[in-house]
Amino acid sequence: AAGVIQSPRHLIKEKRETATLKCYPIPRHDTVYWYQQGPGQDPQFLISFYEKMQSDKGSIPDRFSAQQFSDYHSELNMSSLELGDSALYFCASSPRPLETQYFGPGTRLLVL
Amino acid sequence: AQSVTQLDSHVSVSEGTPVLLRCNYSSSYSPSLFWYVQHPNKGLQLLLKYTSAATLVKGINGFEAEFKKSETSFHLTKPSAHMSDAAEYFCVVRLRSGATNKLIFGTGTLLAVQP
Numbered sequence: 001a002a003g004v005i006q007s008p009r010h011l012i013k014e015k016r017e018t019a020t021l022k023c024y025p026i027p028r029h030d031t032v033y034w035y036q037q038g039p040g041q042d043p044q045f046l047i048s049f050y051e052k053m054q055s056d057k058g059s060i061p062d063r064f065s066a067q068q069f070s071d072y073h074s075e076l077n078m079s080s081l082e083l084g085d086s087a088l089y090f091c092a093s094s095p096r097p098l099e100t101q102y103f104g105p106g107t108r109l110l111v112l
Numbered sequence: 113a114q115s116v117t118q119l120d121s122h123v124s125v126s127e128g129t130p131v132l133l134r135c136n137y138s139s140s141y142s143p144s145l146f147w148y149v150q151h152p153n154k155g156l157q158l159l160l161k162y163t164s165a166a167t168l169v170k171g172i173n174g175f176e177a178e179f180k181k182s183e184t185s186f187h188l189t190k191p192s193a194h195m196s197d198a199a200e201y202f203c204v205v206r207l208r209s210g211a212t213n214k215l216i217f218g219t220g221t222l223l224a225v226q227p
Contacts, residue, residue: 043156043202043217045215048213090155092156098213100161103155103158
């Protein structure tokens with residue numbers, strides 16, 4: 001069965017650079033979620049989208065923005081990167097809001 | 113507020129022995145609870161979910177969990193551990209607030225399986 005696709009899988013950036021993470025949900029899933037998992041930490045919810053509109057917002061820094069496109073894929077844009085942004089970023093999708101979330105493999109971001 | 117507490121940060125078992133990973137939840141109404149597993153350098157895989165149907169939930173790879181309202185628990189069990197079960201396990205509650213589907217993760221339990 002098709003799963004959530006995230007790209008890139010690994011990314012190395014320097015401080016103050018920008019990064020764009022992409023997420024392709026499972027086909028026919030219209031809801032996308034982003035989570036951040038710091039080293040040794042549990043995943044923390046960042047933001048979610050339903051039908052291309054932001055549906056919920058968590059602990060996402062102002063330096064980050066995200067959007068969902070007409071084909072339901074989503075991009076997380078991160079600017080002015082800091083060392084503390086180094087983490088594993090998960091995308092998840094669900095068929096509709098309030099349904100089970102299925103996670104992608106994650107993008108591991110390292111900020112030097 | 114809804115939350116989950118995983119009572120053990122590390123659990124070590126021998127291959128072939130039972131596994132018990134403990135989770136307690138806090139919720140003012142019937143929660144939706146999940147167990148996810150994360151293998152080293154891998155993504156999060158859904159093991160099983162409880163959404164107010166049967167209290168005993170069977171998941172993949174022989175895992176199951178029982179929802180006990182009287183004990184506010186949702187412990188994960190498996191009769192016989194396999195080496196491939198070594199991973200980190202997260203107990204998760206879905207935050208219910210309007211149309212939100214935000215997941216709140218526990219701090220995780222690292223399961224080690226000894227040969």
